Amino acid sequence: MNRIAVFPGSFDPITRGHESILLRALPIFDEIIVALGENSGKKSFFPLNKRIEWLEKAFKKEPRISIQQYSGLTVDFCRKIHAGYILRGLRTSADFEFERTIGLMNKALNPEVETIFLLSSNEYAAISSSIVREIHKNGGDVGQFIPKGIKIQ
Numbered sequence: 001m002n003r004i005a006v007f008p009g010s011f012d013p014i015t016r017g018h019e020s021i022l023l024r025a026l027p028i029f030d031e032i033i034v035a036l037g038e039n040s041g042k043k044s045f046f047p048l049n050k051r052i053e054w055l056e057k058a059f060k061k062e063p064r065i066s067i068q069q070y071s072g073l074t075v076d077f078c079r080k081i082h083a084g085y086i087l088r089g090l091r092t093s094a095d096f097e098f099e100r101t102i103g104l105m106n107k108a109l110n111p112e113v114e115t116i117f118l119l120s121s122n123e124y125a126a127i128s129s130s131i132v133r134e135i136h137k138n139g140g141d142v143g144q145f146i147p148k149g150i151k152i153q
């Protein structure tokens, strides 16, 4: 059976932290779907089409990574596309506490889906989309924090 993982997030914008988690997870799964979710409590800064365009560009050479958009519960999306795993990255203990709650709730909602966590590499642990947005809004160069070849303007 194909091991399909969903990597959900808002990717507002994609960072080298996201890229690193995805590339490290590739040997574990047959296929990874980067799932851009509509988060009801969080309005995105960058438009959806831009966020998708950057993700597609970042992984265009990797046929086992694809990008999809979804709304509703992540576990329902997993069921719909027959994904058995949710992939998440952990940077800090705050991430862990947050992810623990979501992971337990997702397990209760759909016991067939396992959440798999990868620890962020040290070099990327301080990178977050929100900090990248802040630097960008204030005219700073975000090049070193986002995947190579992507231009945010």
Ligand code: ADP
Residues within 6 Å of the ligand: 008, 009, 010, 011, 012, 015, 016, 017, 018, 021, 039, 087, 088, 089, 090, 091, 095, 119, 120, 121, 124, 125, 126, 127, 128, 129
């Ligand atoms: P959300 O909107 O759900 O917080 P994000 O788009 O911010 O999603 O992130 C998606 C996933 O990537 C989450 O599991 C998050 O913890 C992880 N992630 C974000 N930045 C990093 C990083 N620098 N290193 C490792 N994982 C990260």
